[in-house]
Amino acid sequence: MKNTDFREPLSEAVGRLRRLGVVPAVADALATRRGQVYVELRDTILAQIPAFHASGNPDILPDLGRHTEAHLEEIQRLLGGGRTGEFTFVDEHARHRAEQRFPLEATLHAYRCGHKVVARWIRDAAMESGDESASVGETLAAIADFAIEYTDAVSTKATSAYVARTRELGEDEGGRRSELLSVLLGGYDESDGRVANLLRRAGYLQQRQSYCVVVARPVDPKEMQRSARALRLVDTLSSLTARLPVRTLSGQRDDLAVAVISATRRTSGWTVPQTALAERLYPALLQAGTAVVIGISNDAPSTAHLPNALAEARTALEFADVAHRVVSFSDIPLKGMLLRRFQDDPHVALPQWADALYAADEKSKGALSATLRAYADADMNVLKAARLLKVHPNTIYARMQKLNGLTRHDALGYHGLTELLLATECRRKGADSS
Incomplete structure (x- = not known):
């Protein structure tokens, strides 16, 4: 299958308009109407796409205005005889939208809304400046083709840039979460300023917090060797606690799905502490399914105790089986602990x-x-x-x-x-x- 440049159909559409005499004659007429079209295009997008008004980001609307103006300028340049460019401004805008977490579908919808407005703008300018000998029907068809190909080109460019940037952000976030999980579970020196800043930015140095470690694996441990199964189990731990007023940091460690779960122990020194976090997690974790076994640590009063909490959760997991799929460390009888040590x-x-x-x-x-x-x-x-x-x-x-x-x-x-x-x-x- 031939791999063609996404700009090639657009270049062919411009070439057709050139043969009809529309390019570059239409450039002056386009410039005359550009201010009016800018207002119409922006108003149309805002009227038809609620996401722009629903966003609480103060940069969204100004960015829309600048991006709209950039498109009109690019169209005028192309129809004035310029060569098809790299659409760098579309790339930058899409990457910025990804960083803002603004939905891609709203941006693509805006391009589709602009299609009709742009087609009318070019049509009116062409009728004013066009060659009288040219076929009106053929000219209108060529203008429609150009509007379609332009919309397709910028949509393709925006989608590619948005997805690439989203993937980069996901990898960066995954790396930060992995590092944070490693620091919390592996222990850290409180004199390490870099680690302290990492934990502080992530909110793990707040007072009056309780922490709990949960570890899980399939009943058949060999299933953790399949990356897809391991990732699903990590996601399961996060989804099971999503409805609780807790914070969950999950990942993989030593062929286990691990989650550090935190919640407010008390709102102030004058209030009664809440029920133990481990007790609140137990009913939710029972919903994990019959193919998973889970171990829960005791509550830890600070992040410095999380390595011990991890050891407790691992011990609890050793006592879990198909009959008792979720085991809390606090529920393990002393005799069982002694026998495990002997074994x-x-x-x-x-x-x-x-x-x-x-x-x-x-x-x-x-x-x-x-x-x-x-x-x-x-x-x-x-x-x-x-x-x-x-x-x-x-x-x-x-x-x-x-x-x-x-x-x-x-x-x-x-x-x-x-x-x-x-x-x-x-x-x-x-x-x-x-």
Whole structure:
């Protein structure tokens, strides 16, 4: 497919007008009417496109006036015999509009509104200055073609420049957000002036703020290796908290979707603090779907505590599964934390009697460990434990006596029961991990 210059059709339209004698004869007549056409064109755009009046940016209307004048000047130059240019003024205007976050569709709509006004302006000037021998119908058709091609050319140029600048701004913003997230989660030296300015400009050094870290991943961790899936998960964290009165900074870190969420803890020193931020986030994060697991940290009183909050969120994520998809660090039982430490640390050694306990429990097909758990569930009441297991109370006493002989721990007492329960839970965790 041939790659043609977007200005080529416009140059051909100007050439056709030149052959009909309209160019360059029409230039003087165009100049005479230019002031009147400027007012008509500007009023038409403002009447038909509400975005210009709806914008609160004070530069929008003055920019529109200057850009309108630039177009009329360019059209007069082209029809006066000038060569088709690069439309630099269109490029600059579109990039400026992108920086202002003014919608591209409003600019393109303005070009379409100007099409009819420009066509009438050229037609009237051509009729006044045109060659009487030229066909009126052919001249009008050529003028219509020129107006169409001019509108297409400037629309193409504006769209290209606007999109390019928007992409640049997005990359810059993404870079700033990534740097900010890295600083917050990685920790920083408060004496670093550059970092302090970065956080201050972003509003992360305000007082009376609470912070919380949320980490998420798919149930299948390998899905995070697909960039599209990872980006969707990052966007999900932002969208789930969008309706809450919080601020969210999200991104990717170590194959996890991570969000630093902040909110006002109290409006002044005289007001009661709000409910913990982590508690307010929990119901919203439950809407993430069944294919995602999430960990939530405790509230952090300042940005300096965010590295610890990240560690808490990671720990909470380790306890999340398909049955408990969202886990808060504050909800993890102490026993679970101790067992996790045992599972993760290869240097933690069990007492010597543990092997004998495990062998006897395996020989009894789990009856000894089941008795310990039933006794604990029955609030250390032998009769209740016997009813739970549907055995005679003497069976409970016999098993406890056997445990005492194996481990030298009295399972009927609190301290002995605690030791033996932890040992059996370590056995279960080790079996699960293997």
